[in-house]
Amino acid sequence: MGLGFSSSWSLSFCVLLVLMSAEASKGEYSLQEHEDGGEEAMARKHIHTHMDMSMRIFFTITELKVGKRIPVYFSKRDPATSPHLLPREEVESIPFSSAQLPYLLQFFGFSQGSPQAIAMENTLRHCETEPIEGETKSCVTSLESMLDFSQKIFGLKASFEVISTKLGEKTTSLLQNYTILKLPKPISAPKMVACHTLPYPYAVFYCHFQEGENKVFEVSLGGENGDRVEAVAVCHMDTSQWNQDHVSFRLLGVQPGASPVCHFFPADNLIWVPSPALIQD
Numbered sequence: 129m130g131l132g133f134s135s136s137w138s139l140s141f142c143v144l145l146v147l148m149s150a151e152a153s154k155g156e157y158s159l160q161e162h163e164d165g166g167e168e169a170m171a172r173k174h175i176h177t178h179m180d181m182s183m184r185i186f187f188t189i190t191e192l193k194v195g196k197r198i199p200v201y202f203s204k205r206d207p208a209t210s211p212h213l214l215p216r217e218e219v220e221s222i223p224f225s226s227a228q229l230p231y232l233l234q235f236f237g238f239s240q241g242s243p244q245a246i247a248m249e250n251t252l253r254h255c256e257t258e259p260i261e262g263e264t265k266s267c268v269t270s271l272e273s274m275l276d277f278s279q280k281i282f283g284l285k286a287s288f289e290v291i292s293t294k295l296g297e298k299t300t301s302l303l304q305n306y307t308i309l310k311l312p313k314p315i316s317a318p319k320m321v322a323c324h325t326l327p328y329p330y331a332v333f334y335c336h337f338q339e340g341e342n343k344v345f346e347v348s349l350g351g352e353n354g355d356r357v358e359a360v361a362v363c364h365m366d367t368s369q370w371n372q373d374h375v376s377f378r379l380l381g382v383q384p385g386a387s388p389v390c391h392f393f394p395a396d397n398l399i400w401v402p403s404p405a406l407i408q409d
């Protein structure tokens with residue numbers, strides 16, 4: 129196998145896939161559905177498909193009030209069984225291209241047609257699709273590349289920081305009603321880079337920047353089971369260009385462009401915003 133990879137990450141990848149299949153049995157699993165893999169990509173993927181549990185993250189901006197109850201699905205993964213971030217120099221010696229898939233399958237020891245092989249192919253193809261109008265995207269395979277991409281978006285002299293959803297001790301992968309406990313904190317984010325994990329034997333993030341107005345918030349949520357989640361949420365203010373089959377429209381019962389669409393970020397997403405991020409405390 130080379131490069132000092134142990135079987136542990138390979139095992140992790142299998143565990144991850146099993147977890148995803150478990151989620152899939154409740155609905156339908158596909159790469160883009162699993163995370164917020166780009167609104168348009170997701171919308172395309174959702175035409176004529178069933179609702180995936182991991183899509184239960186949407187809400188409307190009018191719901192962003194103390195005391196409001198919103199059903200949300202937060203998926204909890206054990207970091208020990210999640211694919212690891214590799215150092216850039218190590219990861220850059222491995223091809224990352226669907227044209228190299230046969231070599232990659234051999235390299236990672238997966239047979240053609242296996243769930244792992246299909247997930248890898250989906251990820252590579254997703255990474256190779258052209259960005260949509262107004263979008264700048266990159267699939268990054270290391271923290272260094274993620275920082276480079278963000279720096280390019282924010283500008284060479286800009287400083288920026290990362291925020292993410294923090295799950296509680298009692299978070300379980302379960303759809304439940306969460307109550308907004310405190311006034312949501314607005315995050316100053318004239319620009320925002322969202323990085324979503326994609327299934328792969330090592331950590332791969334689909335990072336993108338989309339032109340247009342977004343509002344970002346930190347929201348304290350209390351679950352019915354006593355769970356506490358400090359969630360990062362974004363509201364896309366203009367959805368007029370979105371595909372009308374987008375899952376959020378169906379979930380929220382709204383039309384494209386009629387109202388902003390908001391969603392919570394899954395805990396393994398990284399959201400980069402200019403610093404200092406907090407407008408108020």
Ligand SMILES: *[C@@H]1O[C@H](CO)[C@@H](O)[C@H](O)[C@H]1NC(C)=O
Nearest residue numbers: 197198199200303304305352
């Ligand atoms: C959330 O609460 C509503 C009523 O307030 C209820 O109808 C719904 O079933 C609850 N959802 C979940 C997932 O528990």
